[in-house]
Amino acid sequence: MVEIKNYDNYTYSHSLNVGILSIMLASEMGITRNRLDDIALCALMHDIGKIDVPIEIINKNGPVTDLEFAVIKTHPDKGVERLRKCFNVSREVLQGIQCHHEKIDGSGYPYGYKGNRIPLFGRILAIADVYDALTSHRSYRKAWLPNAAIEYIMAGADTQFDHEMVQLFMRLVCAYPSGTVVKLCDGSIAVVIKNYSENVLRPKLRLLEDGPLGSKGTEVDLFEDTDYLHLTIKSVLGASEDDAFKLPDSIIK
Ligand SMILES: [Fe+2]
Structure with missing residues (x-):
């Protein structure tokens, strides 16, 4: 986590938020305590491979080129390489990191896996990752409001995201907090x-x-x-x- 924080503050806070959201979703799904520890680790480390992508590309103020996107797409595999070398983490954690950008319809990366071919942790992370990214301020766009991000995730059920997980996630996030x-x-x-x-x-x-x-x-x-x-x-x-x-x-x- 220190390495991630030194690399980029946004990636650090994003990793923490994805950790919290993933634990909430996994817990709602009834995943056992042991595996909750693993989903937490998986979510906290999901973007560690970005450390190997030049920061100028990650924080580019505008659309990335095809070449730059190709470099970004290497971060799931790079993350797995890093963790495999240094730590004794479970296969499920590594698979989750590797597949957090896969989409249910097969249009994601790095493998283009479809449906349940995408490991469970990857499907959980995908929802938490996109929700936090949309509701965060970036240099190139303003943060979306929770209700807009919720609508986006709902619209992506069955194309980008696991339909049943989206239903559960909707019970956990607050579109219009009290006082709005x-x-x-x-x-x-x-x-x-x-x-x-x-x-x-x-x-x-x-x-x-x-x-x-x-x-x-x-x-x-x-x-x-x-x-x-x-x-x-x-x-x-x-x-x-x-x-x-x-x-x-x-x-x-
Ligand atoms: Fe990522």
Whole structure:
């Protein structure tokens, strides 16, 4: 981990986050304690092969060339080589590292494995890896909001990611944490007060202003109340510079 931190701070924090997310997902899957230790090690070390890729390529401010991408694609194998040389790690850990960029439809790298041909740890890491990468700030793009990353992962179920694992992952991540101020499709502004693991995209809200749904303070449950099935969350207030966060006047006063 020290070597990873010395190489690049983003890769270090990304490895820690992927570690946490992978343990959460594996635990939700009912994986035994012994194997949780292994998935933790696998996730923490999944990008160690990047140390052998020039940092200018990893942190390039813009699209990489085909040649540069070819170099990036060597990092799973390079990681395995490093660990195999220095430590006595299990075969399952090595396979997970080797296959964390494989995709269910066979379009990933380095081998283009499909479906269950991709080892279990590789399939777990793939979801955790992409979720953390999308929700992190990079020099070439802003961090995605959790809800956007969740939508992306859901859309990739069965093409990029293992479908059943995506279903379990959706129960663990929070699209709209309590306190998030959202705008609904009918223009209402509300604050998130409760989340449901059964559907992380439809939380319980409290209106921040009087409107068509009721007076300020009215609770609107997007998950449990069928009267609100037509309503969707359109945006998160304060999420972008063009959408400067403005609390309704009624709140400020
Ligand atoms: Fe990677």
